[in-house]
Amino acid sequence: MAMRRVAFHGRHLLSSPHLFRRHMNTEPMAALDRIRNSGLLKTQGLVGGKWIDSYDGKKIEVQNPATGDVIASVPCMGSKETTDAISSAYSTYSSWSKLTAAERSKALRNWYDLIIKHKDELALLITLEQGKPIKEALGEVNYGASFIEFFSEEAKRIYGDIIPAPLSDRRLLVLKQPVGVVGAITPWNFPLAMITRKVGPALACGCTVVVKPSEYTPLTALAAADLALQAGIPPGALNIVMGNAPEIGDALLKSTQVRKITFTGSTAVGKKLMEGSASTVKKVSLELGGNAPCIVFDDADIDVAVKGSLAAKFRNSGQTCVCANRILVQEGIYEEFAKAFVKAVQGVQVGNGLVEGTSQGPLINEAAVQKVEKFVNDATSKGANVILGGRRHSLGKTFYEPTVVSNVNRDMLLFKDEVFGPVAPLVPFKTEEDAISMANDTNAGLAAYVFTKSIPRSWRVSEALEYGLVGVNEGIISTEVAPFGGVKQSGLGREGSKYGMDEYLEVKYVCMGNLKET
């Protein structure tokens, strides 16, 4: 394992109220030591409850995007390890699915308790491998854990039905049963929460799981899996493989033992997985890319709109699927909003996520920065104006300046596609109809935001938006108790809430006949 010490040029290293009560030195090496000392720095895959290397010994390096330093190496696995992980999930399914709901619930609750107990170490791990500021990382740990807590409770509420029968000597029953082995493929932007949002309901329903985290952020997944084992979730119920994504994906798709694919990531990969699931007719749920409109009407409370748009845009350096991708502002308020918004964005502090006060970390990699540059150049070449930022940050590496671009229109990449970076495009509009037409002018349909003081307008616009989630006068809307998911090409199915359970259940109809005494 290669690790180098990182110089921090005498800057103050961070603090979060919880984190630093017990831990004052947050240099990356010290942070890593703390994780190692807690036993949570796992650098092998997990198959059938055993920590294993790749069969050919190949490894991938995990880097800290803030420094470029290698944090750890993990196995680069492929189809063979995945096939073994599937076998182990398949054999464990027969016992795990037969436990009582109360037993599964208890194990999940123990897992939740352990995640919370180790939230500081998990947050440090997230910041080290993903880059987000430690405060956001702690927020992710709480959010990620909330799915385990919620679904530990839902495990006990998998109700069936009794249907009034059309014939008097029959009884018609509906049972809900787990789908079986689940293949879960997750992205790097929420290294913990995207896993718990899938694994929580899957295990609650009685399914077993093979998870493939992103190669950029496997360490959080491995640490969480270790806590699952400690919590009493049996070996084989949760397996983790990582490495060669297409090979792992193909092994999951081809296996007849895998009955469900659940994926969060890009629309392009989601389409491939949906296509690949056809040959074995798997159940599929997909959480794909967004292109969120954030509509600010003339009648909005400007402070609320600025605060909400800022949160919806710059969280995780703009690298979330629900990030405001286009801020549509009505003409009467456009100048005033632009001025107030730029002022607010100037307060975004760029830096290493471990440094105190940082509110925007690096982007995940060089390709992500190049994509942002391409989108900004495309907009300016077509007449848009950069009114703040618009360049790589002086910190170098993959840091990019918080950016605001005005006068964006429908012809620009910033309007058409997800930029996935800290760039806020402002798009002027005239009428409510224009705003709705612009907002819906995309194949994506995940999150949308509306800022208005008018209650009738809130209803009209929320109903007209072709999106799975709508925030009205609010920029942060995800919670474990509400259904999360997209329409159109943003995906299939819902995660979180009682609806999130349905994705891992099959409905079985049982007809009991000839009930008359003979």
Ligand code: NAP
């Ligand atoms: P990505 O490139 O699609 O990767 C997502 C996952 O798929 C990673 O684990 C990746 O592995 C894996 N993968 C890549 N190619 C594969 C293949 N051929 N077969 C099987 N697996 C494959 O997406 P990303 O860049 O990590 O994430 C950003 C995207 O996710 C954005 O579009 C964002 O909007 C979307 N997202 C959506 C939601 C939602 O809830 N709707 C939430 C978060 C993110 P490697 O990383 O190891 O290559």
